[in-house]
Amino acid sequence: xxxxxxxxxxxxxxxxxxxxxxxxxxxxxxxxxxxxxxxxxxxxxxxxxxxxxxxxxxxxxxxxxxxxxxxxxxxxxxxxxxxxxxxxxxxxxxxxxxxxxxxxxxxxxxxxxxxxxxxxxxxxxxxxxxxxxxxxxxxxxxxxxxxxxxxxxxxxxxxxxxxxxxxxxxxxxxxxxxxxxxxxxxxxxxxxxxxxxxxxxxxxxxxxxxxxxxxxxxxxxxxxxxxxxxxxxxxxxxxxxxxxxxxxxxxxxxxxxxxxxxxxxxxxxxxxxxxxxxxxxxxxxxxxxxxxxxxxxxxxxxxxxxxxxxxxxxxxxxxxxxxxxxxxxxxxxxxxxxxxxxxxxxxxxxxxxxxxxxxxxxxxxxxxxxxxxxxxxxxxxxxxxxxxxxxxxxxxxxxxxxxxxxxxxxxxxxxxxxxxxxxxxxxxxxxxxxxxxxxxxxxxxxxxxxxxxxxxxxxxxxxxxxxxxxxxxxxxxxxxxxxxxxxxxxxxxxxxxxxxxxxxxxxxxxxxxxxxxxxxxxxxxxxxxxx
Amino acid sequence: xxxxxxxxxxxxxxxxxxxxxxxxxxxxxxxxxxxxxxxxxxxxxxxxxxxxxxxxxxxxxxxxxxxxxxxxxxxxxxxxxxxxxxxxxxxxxxxxxxxxxxxxxxxxxxxxxxxxxxxxxxxxxxxxxxxxxxxxxxxxxxxxxxxxxxxxxxxxxxxxxxxxxxxxxxxxxxxxxxxxxxxxxxxxxxxxxxxxxxxxxxxxxxxxxxxxxxxxxxxxxxxxxxxxxxxxxxxxxxxxxxxxxxxxxxxxxxxxxxxxxxxxxxxxxxxxxxxxxxxxxxxxxxxxxxxxxxxxxxxxxxxxxxxxxxxxx
Numbered sequence: 075x076x077x078x079x080x081x082x083x084x085x086x087x088x089x090x091x092x093x094x095x096x097x098x099x100x101x102x103x104x105x106x107x108x109x110x111x112x113x114x115x116x117x118x119x120x121x122x123x124x125x126x127x128x129x130x131x132x133x134x135x136x137x138x139x140x141x142x143x144x145x146x147x148x149x150x151x152x153x154x155x156x157x158x159x160x161x162x163x164x165x166x167x168x169x170x171x172x173x174x175x176x177x178x179x180x181x182x183x184x185x186x187x188x189x190x191x192x193x194x195x196x197x198x199x200x201x202x203x204x205x206x207x208x209x210x211x212x213x214x215x216x217x218x219x220x221x222x223x224x225x226x227x228x229x230x231x232x233x234x235x236x237x238x239x240x241x242x243x244x245x246x247x248x249x250x251x252x253x254x255x256x257x258x259x260x261x262x263x264x265x266x267x268x269x270x271x272x273x274x275x276x277x278x279x280x281x282x283x284x285x286x287x288x289x290x291x292x293x294x295x296x297x298x299x300x301x302x303x304x305x306x307x308x309x310x311x312x313x314x315x316x317x318x319x320x321x322x323x324x325x326x327x328x329x330x331x332x333x334x335x336x337x338x339x340x341x342x343x344x345x346x347x348x349x350x351x352x353x354x355x356x357x358x359x360x361x362x363x364x365x366x367x368x369x370x371x372x373x374x375x376x377x378x379x380x381x382x383x384x385x386x387x388x389x390x391x392x393x394x395x396x397x398x399x400x401x402x403x404x405x406x407x408x409x410x411x412x413x414x415x416x417x418x419x420x421x422x423x424x425x426x427x428x429x430x431x432x433x434x435x436x437x438x439x440x441x442x443x444x445x446x447x448x449x450x451x452x453x454x455x456x457x458x459x460x461x462x463x464x465x466x467x468x469x470x471x472x473x474x475x476x477x478x479x480x481x482x483x484x485x486x487x488x489x490x491x492x493x494x495x496x497x498x499x500x501x502x503x504x505x506x507x508x509x510x511x512x513x514x515x516x517x518x519x520x521x522x523x524x525x526x527x528x529x530x531x532x533x534x535x536x537x538x539x540x541x542x543x544x545x546x547x548x549x550x551x552x553x554x555x556x557x558x559x560x561x562x563x564x565x566x567x568x569x570x571x572x573x574x575x576x577x578x579x580x581x582x583x584x585x586x587x588x589x590x591x592x593x594x595x596x597x598x599x600x601x602x603x604x605x
Numbered sequence: 606x607x608x609x610x611x612x613x614x615x616x617x618x619x620x621x622x623x624x625x626x627x628x629x630x631x632x633x634x635x636x637x638x639x640x641x642x643x644x645x646x647x648x649x650x651x652x653x654x655x656x657x658x659x660x661x662x663x664x665x666x667x668x669x670x671x672x673x674x675x676x677x678x679x680x681x682x683x684x685x686x687x688x689x690x691x692x693x694x695x696x697x698x699x700x701x702x703x704x705x706x707x708x709x710x711x712x713x714x715x716x717x718x719x720x721x722x723x724x725x726x727x728x729x730x731x732x733x734x735x736x737x738x739x740x741x742x743x744x745x746x747x748x749x750x751x752x753x754x755x756x757x758x759x760x761x762x763x764x765x766x767x768x769x770x771x772x773x774x775x776x777x778x779x780x781x782x783x784x785x786x787x788x789x790x791x792x793x794x795x796x797x798x799x800x801x802x803x804x805x806x807x808x809x810x811x812x813x814x815x816x817x818x819x820x821x822x823x824x825x826x827x828x829x830x831x832x833x834x835x836x837x838x839x840x841x842x843x844x845x846x847x848x849x850x851x852x853x854x855x856x857x858x859x860x861x862x863x864x865x866x867x868x869x870x871x872x873x874x875x876x877x878x879x880x881x882x883x884x885x886x887x888x889x890x891x892x893x894x895x896x897x898x899x900x901x902x903x904x905x906x907x908x909x910x911x912x913x914x915x916x917x918x
Contacts, residue, residue, distance in 0.1 A: 080708045088696055156694075162658045168686035169759075172678035352869045503816050 077172065081157075081179035086187070089152050093187045096145040103138040104195035110135040111542045115486045135559065142537055143225055146188060147589055150226070151242050153183055154233035160295050161237055162266050177293045178254045184226065189218055196539035203540040204461060204469035205490045210539070213491040217533035223537055229287035234292040235301045252522075256313060271348035284308050316367060326385070326402050330443040333580040340446035341381045341410055342374040345589075351416065355592040356453035357601040358422040364602060366428075366591060367420040368440070369488055372410055378449040379408040380498075380574055382528075383445040388421040392434045395573070402443065403592050409524060431591055438586040447496055447528060449572035457482065457567040464571050467494045467526070470545055472563065482563040486543040487525075491533040494526035496574040499546055521546065521561070528576050607670060609634045609654060609756050609786035610628055614664035616810075617650050623651040625650075627664065628809040632803065637782055639797040639818075640790040641893055642807035648790035649688075651807065652760045656686055680889050682710055685749030685785075687742070688760035695734035699744050703751070710752035718751040724777055739770035746774055750781055757781065759789035763796055798889040806893065808815060808900045817887070825892045826863040830856040830872060831881040839875060847899040859895040860884065 086093065113131035157166045157176060166176075196214055197207035207214070232249070236242040284305070292301040333339055351369040358365040366388075375381050388400045400421055410417050419440065451466050455478045461471040470488035472482040485501075488493070525544045534541065546569075563569075594602070610632035617625040618733070624647045632638045642648050647662065653659040655668050657676035666673040669683055676684075700753040707713045722729065725743035733741060742762060749757065757778070763771045771793070772848035778787060779800055791797050797804070798818070805815035814821070828846075842849055842893075856876065860868060863884065872882050 079708070080705075086693075086704055161692075162653060163688070163690055163692045165657055165691055167705070168656050168681055168684065170679055170681040 076180060077175045078179045080198050081171075081176060082182050082186070085153055085156060085179065085183050088156060088174040089149065089187075092145075092149045092152050096142075096149045096188065097191045099141045099145045100191045100195050101137065103135070103142050104198055106131065106138055107199055107538050107540065108136045111488060111540065112204070114543050116571060139537055146226065147229055147242075147246070148239070149188065150184070150229045151233050151239045153180055154230060154328045155236075155238055155242075155533070158237055159234050159292050160298050174291045177289070180230075184230075188226065192221070192537070193218065199539045200490055203488045203490070205465065205540075210490050214539065216531070217491055217536070217539065219282075220278065220533065221533040221537070223285075227289070230293075231285040231288045231305060235298050235305060247583070263568055267453050280308075326387075326443055326581075330384075330579045330581045340375065340379070340444045340578065341372050343370040343372060343419075343440070343442070343582055343584040345369075345584060346371055347559065347585040353420075353589075353592045355374040355476055355594045355601050356598050360422065362425045362602060363422045364425055364594065365420050365422050367418055368438075368586070369416055369418050370440075372414055372417050375410055375412045375447075376446075377412050377413070379412070379577065380447050380449075382445045382447070382581075383407045383410070383417065383419060383442050384445055386419055386421050387441045387443075388423070389439040389441075390423070390427075390431060391437045391439075392431055393436075394434065396430065398423065398431070405442070414477060428591060428594075432593070435588045435590060438589045439583065441581055441583045443577050444582055445528060445580065446577045448577045449498075449573050450573045452573075453571040455569050457485070457563055457565055457569055459565050465573050467497055468544060473545070482565075482567075485545040485569065487545040489526075489541045489544060491539050491541070492531060493529065493534060493541055494528045494544055496524065496528050498572045498574065499525060499569065500572070501546060501563065501567060501569045504564055504567070520561075528574070530576075607634065608632055608637075608667075609636070609666055610666070612651075612655075612664065612666040613653070615654065615661050615666050616663045617647075617659060618662045619655055623810050625654065625661075628807070628810070628812045630805060630812055630815055632786060632788055634786050635782075636803045637787040637801045638789070638803040638805065639801035640788070640805045640807060641792070641797070641889075642795060642899060644792075645809075646807040646888065647810040648807055649760055650894075652688075652758055652788075652790060655685075656758060670785065682712070682752070683754070683755040685754035685757040686760075687691060687741070687745045687749050687758075687762055689762065689764045690760075690776075691745060693733050693741065693745065696732065698730050698732050699736070699747075701727040702733065702744060703729075704747055706748045706751075713752045717753070721747040721750060721777060725773060737764045742766060743770070746777055750777065753781075754785055757785050757787045757789075759787070759791075761790055761792065763791060763793050777798060794890040794893055796889070805891065806896055808897060812902060813896055821892065822886060822889070824861065824863050825887045825895070826860045826868070826884040827887050827891065828858050828860050828868075828872065829883045829885075830876050830879050831854065832876060833878040833880050836878065842875065843871065847895050859887070859892075859899075861896070 095111045110131045111128075141467045148304070156172070157180075158164060193214060200207045202208060216349070217307035229246075232245050233242055234244055253483055288301050290303050291304065292298065343366065348369075353369065356365050358364075383405045385402045386400075386405050387402045389397065391397045400423065402435050403421055405419060407419060409418055419439070419442065452464065453467070455464065457472060459472070461469060463469050464487065468487040470485045473486045479600070485499075500520065502520050608631045610630065612628050612630045615625055615628040615630070616623070628647075628651060630651075637843075640648050640651065650659060651756060655673050657673050658676055660790050668676060669680075673678060693703065694705075695855060707715075707718070721727075725740075725747060727740065727743055727747060728736070731740075733744060736744065737853065753830075759778075766774070781787070782800075789797070789801075801818050803816065804818050804821055806813045835854045836851070838849055838851045838856065842858075845860060847859040847861050849856065849858035851857075858878055868884060870880060872877060
């Protein structure tokens with residue numbers, strides 16, 4: 075321990091400027107965050123004069139959000155390169171340094187001068203937002219683990235295999251360019267393919283394991299070439315396996331169970347041709363691809379639950395025997411509630427396939443990956459004049475009105491460390507004519523919105539411990555089909571927050587016989603061929 | 606007595622370059638061993654293998670009884686290492702450096718440290734990056750001698766230093782010689798001859814000889830034979846005769862295996878018409894040059910022979 079503290083003291087003394095810089099940027103970020111929350115709320119409310127200052131505050135936070143990791147980059151580079159592992163002329167190589175103690179000293183340094191200021195800033199932000207930091211220690215710890223996995227450990231690993239800041243910078247730029255190139259190559263940058271619910275967890279575990287192994291290996295053996303090989307080869311191998319050799323798509327079956335009977339699925343889908351809502355072809359997100367949108371009838375969603383179509387896979391077969399299978403593709407479809415009767419799903423197909431199949435009657439087999447969530451705890455509040463707390467959701471406050479800042483136009487909420495759990499917020503708003511008469515019992519228009527996600531992670535990756543803003547935004551009559559008649563809330567208006575949790579993930583299928591691909595307009599075709 | 610350093614069949618390659626080729630070396634405890642050799646002979650590589658900075662490609666090296674590949678951490682409490690091109694923490698002052706190093710060594714001797722600071726006239730408050738080359742070496746010496754190491758390893762410690770600094774360093778070193786084995790590499794043959802007890806000669810990765818300095822200077826002689834009449838050099842001269850050359854009626858060569866009794870008879874048998882024979886002791890520098898030149902001639906002729914064989918094949 076003595077040697078660890080001795081090296082730590084030396085590093086702290088040598089790197090005092092870098093430490094000060096890092097802490098200063100961290101403090102600036104923490105101070106700028108609350109202003110940006112207020113600004114974001116103002117932006118949503120469109121209060122007069124608020125938008126410009128809101129924009130400035132948001133930009134400042136974004137810049138500081140980049141400067142914090144940049145200051146870590148400098149700090150980590152100088153810290154690791156003070157006893158650099160690459161080369162054979164370093165003074166420390168022939169001194170009684172024990173690699174475990176050297177590594178421990180470096181990690182302790184990061185704990186004291188990187189993690190601790192960040193943790194203090196995060197606790198302070200929670201406290202400013204109205205959360206008690208003491209209740210969020212596991213989440214804070216998880217967030218620090220994510221920051222370690224995505225930022226700190228990769229920086230330490232790269233510093234361990236490079237000889238100086240310039241070398242490290244070049245490597246990081248190379249890594250970033252490679253990632254962008256790989257993402258662009260596989261189309262992920264367009265978010266066209268789906269990721270499985272557990273993929274992010276596996277990615278983080280792999281990253282932490284890999285970086286940890288490289289750091290330990292390099293400190294124990296200083297075999298830089300082998301460490302670099304490990305650092306490059308394993309991600310490339312994993313990426314190659316994931317994207318090209320064993321597509322993650324094959325794991326969809328394990329994550330989304332398939333029931334032989336249609337009734338076993340969270341929702342049943344059928345296709346009924348009707349004159350009111352027809353299939354449509356249009357330009358897809360990727361160039362030279364056509365998006366086919368098909369309206370489906372929906373039934374069988376259990377009461378108190380909601381179904382989210384996550385992904386779709388299409389098999390299209392012509393009478394001539396030609397068959398085309400799509401990969402699993404992300405679906406951007408609104409949540410399906412028991413009241414919903416229809417849903418419009420879409421999949422993308424290459425233009426060449428479309429042209430080959432467009433004139434013949436087809437058999438289309440659609441398989442959808444669905445997540446079913448069930449309503450759980452309900453929190454009901456009567457809108458107070460000031461802020462209020464909603465368990466499992468966040469800290470909320472009334473928000474200025476759309477036209478009249480003196481009026482409550484909605485509610486804005488901050489959540490701690492992660493997006494809130496998937497929550498349906500229901501409110502019955504007043505219309506302009508009813509004012510805020512306490513005697514008014516018929517409030518007017520029922521309004522509902524969904525917020526949050528079904529992620530099971532206790533915290534999202536991010537430097538700020540507070541996520542913002544969630545809730546019901548400024549209300550206009552558009553919600554209720556009464557254009558021009560603006561809605562608002564009043565003190566005492568009842569608001570309910572219903573939390574939804576994942577019940578199961580399953581597949582549902584529908585087969586459409588004799589389907590004719592809808593025609594592309596010349597304009598759409600032109601967009602597809604000349605993106 | 607166990608050797609402080611022992612290598613057997615030690616080789617180290619850098620891709621296609623052979624830096625060390627089967628080096629067998631033994632340095633006894635208490636010796637002041639000077640490793641000499643031309644630039645690129647493999648001296649620094651050998652030292653870095655001994656210090657576990659490089660790993661051997663094959664063979665083995667033992668340092669203070671331990672396999673060199675296991676040298677790390679606490680093992681360096683007994684070893685002091687100074688190299689001409691070592692990267693020091695330049696941002697530290699001399700006092701910082703001494704303070705920092707002190708905590709790593711349980712046997713750090715404060716009085717010895719102060720003695721060395723005085724002896725080397727070290728400016729304690731000056732940063733290392735502002736020191737001259739000589740002062741930096743002195744600071745490195747002070748941090749490597751203050752804990753009474755059992756083995757002091759020095760890689761070209763006097764290179765590029767002025768004579769005054771060299772003397773000061775050598776003086777500091779000799780004072781430690783009673784308690785430590787000293788292993789150093791150097792180009793400065795005249796300097797090391799004055800205090801080394803043993804010498805090894807490394808040439809293109811091969812250790813050509815390794816022995817006591819006194820024995821070495823004893824067995825090398827610069828021989829001048831004056832003949833009665835001009836005569837060409839006979840073929841098949843003894844292999845111990847290096848660089849033989851004849852001019853008029855004088856033949857000169859370096860005897861690398863001289864003994865007082867046998868040498869005269871051996872010379873008379875090769876040159877029966879010898880009128881006069883003188884055999885002068887040689888400096889280490891002269892020995893080094895003679896061995897280096899002979900070695901290169903041998904290597905060249907071996908290469909030529911191999912090339913000729915290749916052509917014939």
